[in-house]
Amino acid sequence: MSVTTYPVKAMPRQNGGYAFQKNANAAIAELSRCYLSHESLSIDDISELVLNQAKKLTQSRYGFVAYIDPETGWLIAPTLTRDAWKKCKVEDKSIVFKKFTGLWGWALNNKKIILTNNAQDDPRSSGTPDFYAMAVHRKFAEEKVREGEEKLRAIINASKDIIYTINDKGIITFISDHARNYGYDPEEILGKPAAMFTHPEDVQRTIKAVKKAFRTGKTSKMFRFRIRKKNGDYFIAEQKSGIINRGGKPRLVSGVIRDMTEQRNLDARLRANEEMLRKFFDTAKDAIFIKDTNGVFIKVNKACAELFAMTPKQMQGKTDWDIFPRKTAEKLIERNKTVMEKGETLFLDHQLETASGLKIMNAVKTPLRDSRGRITGMLGIARDVTEFKKLEAELIHARAVKAVNKLANGVAHDFNNILSAIDGYATLMLETAGKKGRMRLAIEEIKKAVLRASKITQRLQKSGIKHSINAAQSPDS
Structure with missing residues (x-):
């Protein structure tokens, strides 16, 4: 009997098909050739050959080969994947099985091959050999841990913050790739004291904080200090940290460092803008x-x-x-x-x-x-706008007076021309009229009317000029 295991993602796509059958036949032929060409093969040697071919056929990492002892009827596994014990750390392994259970028992009892990607949910399964179950579970656990580590690493590397751990000696034991943004390769930081990268004025304060954290098992909610870039410049850092305990005791301090330079610059710009707005508001x-x-x-x-x-x-x-x-x-x-x-x-x-x-x-x-x-x-x-409105009203008044004056002067000029014509014709008529008579009296009345009209025109002109002078000299008028 041969049993092997491999991850689902590595399952050969040709299983159950012609190609897989061809490879299986080739494996059996190779086993037959080895058996016939060697006269003194032991059961262990044969088991080893079978296991190697089975692993190659199924692309498996681990497996075992066993036979049924004719005297006791027990299943004995003389050969196992040797590195499985080391990698899976199975203790108290047993190679003798007195009861045939689970899928391997079904395969023995029915003398058929089983290929499955989900042994635990297979209805024919009621258990696997103890040592093999331990190996499989260990393998699955390792894969889950590895997947978790990969996800955690991806999250850490995607963070804009620096994530690190230090031990009780202040030595950096882990730092994220974000350190590259400050000129450092993470490898050149690991194993070195955190104080090497701290501003000289902040060193004692940070050392004191680390010692207190390991002594009390508590860290500060927020810790601010300056960190040196590789080019010698410093940036203002804001750190949040926590304690990693092992065996009930603080073993590491884990910290998340955020570069506050941009935030500080933004705060400074906001303060400047607020100050400018305040001055504008107040003045x-x-x-x-x-x-x-x-x-x-x-x-x-x-x-x-x-x-x-x-x-x-x-x-x-x-x-x-x-x-x-x-x-x-x-x-x-x-x-x-x-x-x-x-x-x-x-x-x-x-x-x-x-x-x-x-x-x-x-x-x-x-x-x-x-x-x-x-x-x-x-x-x-x-x-x-009180004064503005007052000046606006004065301007409107002045413009109105000017318009009236202009109109009055124009009317007076035209009216005077008409009066002059009337007066001229009346004078000519007097020269031809007699010294007495109704005609002469009528013409004299016309000339008197012309004189009265001329005086009215003169008053109209003087009134327009007066209003213009008053508007210019006295805004309150």
Whole structure:
């Protein structure tokens, strides 16, 4: 009887086919040739030849060959795969089997060959030889461990962090490939003290932390120190670590090191941006304010607070009801609803009663949103445009006066031309009219009317000039 085993993935694809039968016949022929060509082959020699051919045929690593003793009826396995004991570490091995069980027993009792990839689930299986079961289980366990190690190694190598272990002497016993990003080959780090790669100012602190970890069995939640790159530069590291115990005692410290350089640079840029925005907010001449969805001022700048004779701190927490008259507050709140309920941005002018009097404020109000797009408040920027509006009104008035003056001058000029013509013809008519009579009286009335009309035209011209002078000299006019 010959029994062999091999991984499922190595199962010959030609099993049960013509090629496999051909190879099996060739193996039997080779065994027959060896048996016939040697006169003094022992049972051990024959078993060894059979085992080698069976392993070759099935591409197996381990197996055994056994025979039934004619006197006792026991199954005796004189030869086994010799390196199986060493690799599988089977103890108290037995080569004599008094009972025929499991698949091998079925093969003996039925005198048939069994080829299977799933011996444990085979309905003919009720057990395997003890020593062989141990070997198979050991092999499967080794493969699972190896697969687990490969997965763990893949996870470690995929990590952007450096993963390492050190012993109680501070010697590095493992380090991930991520060390290459800092110029090191992992092999040149293994076996060396971790202190060699630590900034001189941080060495004593790190040594103290390692000793404490092995003494107490606990590590710091977070440990920051500087690590030297191969080019001599240092980077700021943030480490999380844990204890690996063996036999109930700390044996190794496992650590995950994260390079905080990029994070520190990002933090510095954020702080710089925040400082710039703070200065802009505090020094802006325009009034800037932020309200929550309830209309409460949660942040205002100095310019905004000074409009109402307050400090920014005094204005925080107040609403429009606390600052403005009722009618003004109602209008402001109604407009704010458009911003916070509909999400619209408004551009508008307000007339507001401030500490220094009535002012016209040009305001922009826009909704504030969180990362999900939900409205969380309102940002407003308001500028005092009172003087601008006053100048704008004066400019409009001046332009109107200029237009009227231009029109008046044009009308007066044309009217004077008409009056001159009428007056001229009336004069000619007087020269031909008699000294008395109704005709002369009528012509004299025409000339009087022309004179009155001329005086009206002169007054119209003087009025336009006067308004132009007043508009230029007195803006309040």
